[in-house]
Amino acid sequence: MANNQQSTEEGGFLDDIFNLSQNDTDVKTEFIAGLTTFMTMAYIIFVNPDILESAGMPFEGVFIATIAGIILGTLAMAFLTNYPFALASGMGLNAFFAYSVVIGMGVAWEVALGIIFLEGILFILLSVSHVRKQLVNGIPMSLKIGISAGIGLFIVFIGFQNAEYVVLDEATMVAFGSFVEGPALVATVGLVIAGVLYSMQVKGALLFAILGATVFGFIPGVTPVPDAVVQMPTMGDWGGVLMQLDLSAVFDAGLIAVILSFLFVDLFDTAGTLVGLSQQAGYLDEDGNLPKANRALLADAIGTTGGALFGTSTVTTYIESASGVEEGGRTGLTGVFVALLFFLSLFFMPIVGMVPSAATAPALIIVGVMMTSNVTDLxxxxxxxxxxxxxxxxxxxxxxxxxxxxxxxxxxxxxxxxxxxxxxxxxxxxxxxxxxxxxxxxxxx
Structure with a gap:
């Protein structure tokens, strides 16, 4: 009896904070949504350090910094907006950081982090002044639909790449890879599982598809066998990137173009992602505007600023959050679970690392399908x-x-x-x- 009473009190406590009943959701649904979002974006804690390592940054330090940025940005979004959106170091932005700015232009990675920090401060000021909110809400409705559907197609393309359905081809840029061997076979199994479970309206379909594909991946050798279960993080490695940003050179006239490039790319990547995710979640009002847009953009800016201090590239709202929204995530509790799972991944890196990108590809493809369905509103x-x-x-x-x-x-x-x-x-x-x-x-x- 005492345990049931405690459970009820905890549910009421979370309901008071995140308005679960008002948003027609519950703790279980939010947990499944958070776990699904975590599964679809967990790749970033390995991919981001790999990319930034090419810029001369230590892998282990960036690994910890990436997770720290995720936790800060996602919790800021959860408590400032009560939206189920997760944040992490942005793909594309990290490549621009490493390959274009540091390697291509010869800018030290410490200075590049300083530029990102400055960008984050500017975005905080713009968010507080409601300029970024006016920007998001000023987008015509047809373009909002186009942005949402475009992000859906973008997600599908990423899923196809992860599944190796499409591969690089010198003559045509991309070509069909495979459907029934290696990673493609694993993704196909996951895609079938997801499709069947969705057709049967099974809750947690994407999560079960990821887990099923991961287990199946042992057969063709796509899923690696972990050599350990628990691995304590080497916190000393974080010191190699923590608070290492250099602000002394960011006002160099030759870097103005770099600063503006980061500003433009981050601003419109974030605006587009927020619009697309918010339309999918049903947050846009009758005029097509996003309530609490300024708070959402502020959370994004906080993530970027904190991420630069932690030692990682631009932190932004993640399109993979769509997978959690599709699983029923409607409040910031989803983000709290995402942040908690990423914190735990610090200690279970071998287990997190065993989920191959081919196993998460079906989730991306299914979510992309869902996000393109709104073109009928045009x-x-x-x-x-x-x-x-x-x-x-x-x-x-x-x-x-x-x-x-x-x-x-x-x-x-x-x-x-x-x-x-x-x-x-x-x-x-x-x-x-x-x-x-x-x-x-x-x-x-």
């Missing part, structure tokens, strides 16, 4: 709306960039409205962003 008879939305959708996976897809949409949208005599359907923000993205393509590409 007015397909209005070409001034359809063409920008469609170009936004396809540019994201084809250019492998969320921000580039958004940029193309905002360049084309006002022009079509202007030359068809419908300029009154645009707003000042549309034209400001038109100019910004033209300058972006001309000077920063």
């Amino acid at each position: 007015d397909w008879d209005d070409y001034t709306e359809i063409i920008p939305a469609f170009l936004t959708m396809v540019t994201m996976p084809f250019a492998y960039s969320i921000s580039h897809g958004i940029a193309v949409g905002f360049v084309v949208y006002p022009l079509l409205k202007l030359f068809t005599g419908r300029k009154d359907e645009t707003n000042v923000l549309s034209w400001v962003l038109f100019v910004v993205f033209i300058l972006y393509f001309v000077f920063l590409e």
Whole structure:
């Protein structure tokens, strides 16, 4: 009797903090959502250190810094907004950091971290002043749908890469890889499991698909056999990157373009991801605006600033959060579970590392399918709306960039409205962003 009473009190405590009943969810659903999100994005704690190591940063230190950034950013999002979105070092942004800035331009990685820290401070100021909120809410509804669907296609493409359904080809850039061997076979098994369970409306379908594919992966040797279960983190290694940022050179005139590039890419990657995830979760109001957008963007900025101090590249809202949303995650409790699981992964690195990317690929593909379903809400008879939305959708996976897809949409949208005599359907923000993205393509590409 005492245990049941304690459980009820704990549920009430969490309900008071995260408004679970108001959001038609419960602790179990939020846990499954958090675990699913964790499973689909756990790869970042290995991939990010690998990328930043190429820039001269110690792998073990970046491993700890990556997890610290995830915990800070995700908890900030959970408690500031009560949204089920997780944050981590952004893919693409970490590659830009390592290969373009540090290796390509010869900028020391300590200075690059200083640039990211400055970017985070600027974003905190913009978020507090509501400028970033106005930006997110000022996006036309057709482009919001295009952004959401484009992110869905982008996620599918990433899933196809992880599954090795598509591979590099010198003649055609990409080509069909396999469907029934190696990683592709593991992904196919997971995809079938997910499809069957979804058709049967089984709760936790994505999670079961990931676990099932991981277990099956032992047969073809895709899933590695861990040599240990628990491995204590070497906290001393964190000192190699913790608080190592260098602010002395970030105001060098030659680095202005780098700072602006980080600003643009992070700003519109974040805005696009938030819009896409929020539409999937049903958070957008009747006008297509995101409530608490300024808080969500502030959480993102806090993650970026803290991440730079911890020793990792730009922390941003993760599109893989869509997998948890699809599993029913509706509150910040999902993010709390995500943060807790990543903290535990510090001590269970061998177990976390045994889940192959091929096993998480089906989750990404299924989520991508779900996110593209909203294209039916577009007015397909209005070409001034359809063409920008469609170009936004396809540019994201084809250019492998969320921000580039958004940029193309905002360049084309006002022009079509202007030359068809419908300029009154645009707003000042549309034209400001038109100019910004033209300058972006001309000077920063």
